[in-house]
Amino acid sequence: MIPYGRQDISEEDRAAVDAVLRSDFLTQGPAVPRFEEALAARVGASHAVAVNSATSALHMAVAALGLGQGDLLWTTPITFVASANCGRYCGADVDFVDIDPETFNMCADALEAKLAIAEAAGRLPKVIVPVHMCGQSPDMIRIGALARRYGVRVVEDASHAIGADYDGKPVGDCAHSDVTVFSFHPVKIITTAEGGLATTNDPALAERMALLRSHGITRDDALMTEPSHGPWYYQQIDLGWNYRMTEMQAALGLSQLSRLDPFVARRRALADRYDNALQEMPLSIPGRDPKADSAWHLYVIRLHDKTRHRAVFERLRDAGIGVNLHYIPVHLQPYYKAFGFAEGDFPQSEDYYARAISIPLYAGLSDAMQDEVIAALTEALS
Template sequence: MIPYGKQQIDQDDIAAVTEVLQSVWLTQGPKVPAFELAVSEQCQASYAVAVNSATSALHIACLALNVGPEDIVWTSPISFVASANCALYCGAKIDFVDITLDTGNICINALETKLIDAQKLNQLPKVVIPVHFAGQPCDMVNLAKLAKQYGFNVIEDASHAIGAMYLDKAIGGCAFSDICIFSFHPVKIITSGEGGMALTNQPDLARKMQQLRSHGITSDPTELTEPSHGPWYYQQQLLGFNYRMTDIQAALGLSQLNKLNKFVSERNQLAAFYQQHFSDNTNIQPLRVSADCYSSYHLYVIRLPELSRNQHKACVEFLRSKGIMGHVHYIPIYLQPYYQQLGFKAGYCANAERYYQQAVTLPLFPGLTAEQQLFVVNELEHFLCSLS
């Protein structure tokens, strides 16, 4: 089976992990801060806080911005459920902003309209979480303008987008947001096995996230509420969590980071191969990448707008029968049973639901061969031809 995505591990990665396994530190050692520094420098952010998953990063990012039971958080419905769950973890209410059909990203016009209506009802969001879907950054300039106008904070969910560029600057620099989140899951651009990171330029947010990831504990003498009892002394000042990244994971992440530019370049080359082969087929519509963006192409998604619901399902089943792991990213979050119990109903975001009925994710990852890609293209076109 040709997967839709997978990690690429080499001897340098293995050696980096082995070195840590043979050291005195397996966790809370020197590799985690080294990984944080390397990512912050890569992205030109002031601070980076490594954690055990992007979900954890989203959670502590919301908490650092004081999201609580009286607050509302908005995000995109076309994402993994973690983009919305993080608000619920804090006791806040969640809501969704529809997408632009041809990019899969949050629609700025829909956001503005929703903000106008919310202001009239005194129900503005405290935080908006745009999702850089498939590796393409959102329209952050206009989103930041709305954030300033309506007074909300911004957390970029860049789980798909390390290595991406927006206006010629690396995603993660937080030029238009308070916090930016990365994921290092194995199918992402680079991996630490499991893992995530929150970046920010605000020292107070960084320090709060650092405490929250480790039980809310500090031993910093400048932060203690009374003089230290001795070199062993620490205080729990927040109700935090065990969200720490291990040195083993950080060593792998550091090694992978050295190959980030190579990985993203290869992903763009693979995407160009698909684009070229689909350019004359109007029935296949790849997601559009905006001119001000350089996508990291975590996913390669096409839309098949002419297919019925049954044909869409049959397409994915056909690809899998041929050894191609066709997939759909994502089911609109609010259509999940848990969210339906919160009161959301089908029809809430029209473009998101249209997208869901049209989208197919095709294999794209470093190491995918031209022969494999051509096989994917031919089998997909064979299926579409069989419908006519």
């Protein structure tokens, strides 16, 4: 089986983790801050806060922005459920903005129209979470400008997009947002096994996120409510969580980060090969925004004939091609349908779901393996 995604672990990666296992610290040691500093420098952000998953990073980020009971968070239906669930964790309501059918990202036109309606109704969102679907940035220039106009905070869910560029700069520099979140799950572009990280240029926001990831506990005298009792002393000054990243994860991430550029270059080359090979097939290849240079976490095709969707998917699986579908529209999940969402609410997202198939794409995919995928797709469509 050729999987849709797979980690690439080197001997250097194994050695980095082994060195931590032989050290004095397995958690809360020097590796995590080193990883944070290196990744912040790589994307051009002032601060980075590493955690145990991108889901934790999303929750931590929106909580640090003050999202709470009675507030509203907007995201896109075509994403993993965590992009919406982070709002629910804070007690906020969640709504969605439909996608651009070419890029699969939050449509800036739809966002602009929905914000105008929301302002007139007196029910603007507190936070917007645009998703970098497949590794390509949304139209963050427009989204950021709209957010500033309406006084809305922005958390970029760039779980797919470490190594991507937008408007000539690395995704993660937070030029158009308050926070950017990355994922390091094994199928992502670099991995820490599980893990996530949030970048920001706001020092107060970085401090708040760092507090929340570790139980709301501080040893900083400046943050305490009374003088320290001694060198053992700490205070819990807020209700946080244990979202800390381990030293082993950080060491693996730091080692993987050294290969980010070749990983992304290989993914881009493979995406170009797919573009060239699939042009004459009865399907649509992913659209490319000229301002965005995708990191290509996923390569999603859309069949012209949606009546053959399941049959083509199953024929590919039967042929040993580990295709997948990213994603089922979040508003059609039973949990969200219970809030009143229904089929027909976001037609572009629903049409995408009826046609989309994620085909294999990862740095270790050889040209020969990719040719096998293309041949199987040709056969399945014939």
